[in-house]
Amino acid sequence: MSKLVIDKVGKVFPAQRGGEPTRALMPTSLNVADNDFITILGPSGCGKSTLLRIIGGLETASEGRILLDGAPVAGPGADRGFVFQSYTLFPWLTVQQNIAFGLREKGVPVAERMKIARDWAVRVGLSSFVDHFPKQLSGGMQQRTAIARALANDPKILLLDEPFGALDNQTRALMQEMLLGIWERERKTVLFVTHDIEEAIFVGSRVVVMSARPGRIKADIAIDLPHPRPYTIKTTPEFVALKERLVEEIRAEVIAADP
Numbered sequence: 121m122s123k124l125v126i127d128k129v130g131k132v133f134p135a136q137r138g139g140e141p142t143r144a145l146m147p148t149s150l151n152v153a154d155n156d157f158i159t160i161l162g163p164s165g166c167g168k169s170t171l172l173r174i175i176g177g178l179e180t181a182s183e184g185r186i187l188l189d190g191a192p193v194a195g196p197g198a199d200r201g202f203v204f205q206s207y208t209l210f211p212w213l214t215v216q217q218n219i220a221f222g223l224r225e226k227g228v229p230v231a232e233r234m235k236i237a238r239d240w241a242v243r244v245g246l247s248s249f250v251d252h253f254p255k256q257l258s259g260g261m262q263q264r265t266a267i268a269r270a271l272a273n274d275p276k277i278l279l280l281d282e283p284f285g286a287l288d289n290q291t292r293a294l295m296q297e298m299l300l301g302i303w304e305r306e307r308k309t310v311l312f313v314t315h316d317i318e319e320a321i322f323v324g325s326r327v328v329v330m331s332a333r334p335g336r337i338k339a340d341i342a343i344d345l346p347h348p349r350p351y352t353i354k355t356t357p358e359f360v361a362l363k364e365r366l367v368e369e370i371r372a373e374v375i376a377a378d379p
């Protein structure tokens with residue numbers, strides 16, 4: 121059985137101020153296996169975030185349904201961990217308290233939740249920063265904290281919407297390695313939206329390409345590169361061939377979106 125079933129899910133946003141309704145997403149279907157790492161690529165405005173937000177329960181679908189472990193998704197829940205591009209930490213809480221936040225909501229006793237949060241801080245490389253506040257952290261460190269906060273809850277699926285989009289290239293590359301390392305060790309089910317083709321191939325086990333708005337899935341490409349994947353894999357002929365193929369797929373869609 122698939123971990124996540126996206127069954128003919130579509131979205132039309134209602135008209136605003138006398139305008140036309142906006143179809144953001146054509147009915148879209150996708151099955152995500154347990155422990156899969158799926159990256160979603162597509163031109164701006166094709167509905168990637170909308171699809172992720174529907175899975176997260178932050179937006180309702182106009183048609184179709186989402187099943188997580190066979191149960192229909194209706195609204196947000198702790199079984200889905202979300203990380204956004206913009207920094208969303210609580211400024212009045214330390215790194216450790218931020219990571220422990222969801223566990224507090226779940227009623228996990230304080231000693232246990234602080235231990236889990238510290239363990240996750242170590243796993244994302246923030247062991248020396250547990251008592252820092254978000255404003256004392258770089259963007260990369262804030263996103264490490266946000267990823268740890270999402271994972272500390274032990275969600276069934278991790279939903280990441282351009283999590284590294286605001287970071288500089290060097291930091292972004294380190295964050296990709298950190299996330300991939302966590303996935304290689306802990307085998308989480310992940311859906312990851314990105315604009316970056318290289319990033320999509322490097323971290324993903326499948327790359328799903330969406331068409332221009334209104335989006336639908338136009339390609340679903342298995343990434344059979346071995347694990348563990350060192351960053352040097354990005355210069356291998358296999359990686360470069362995948363990149364060339366995806367550049368062509370995306371280019372056609374970007375042109376269609378902005379003729």
Ligand SMILES: Nc1ncnc2c1ncn2[C@@H]1O[C@H](COP(=O)(O)OP(=O)(O)OP(=O)(O)O)[C@@H](O)[C@H]1O
Pocket residue numbers: 133134142143144162163164165166167168169170171333
């Ligand atoms: N609340 C809303 N009301 C009306 N239209 C919306 C709303 N949210 C998104 N849209 C429209 O739906 C389409 C898809 O948006 P979405 O943010 O899902 O695309 P995206 O692929 O994630 O884009 P980007 O890569 O730029 O983040 C866009 O045309 C957008 O303007």
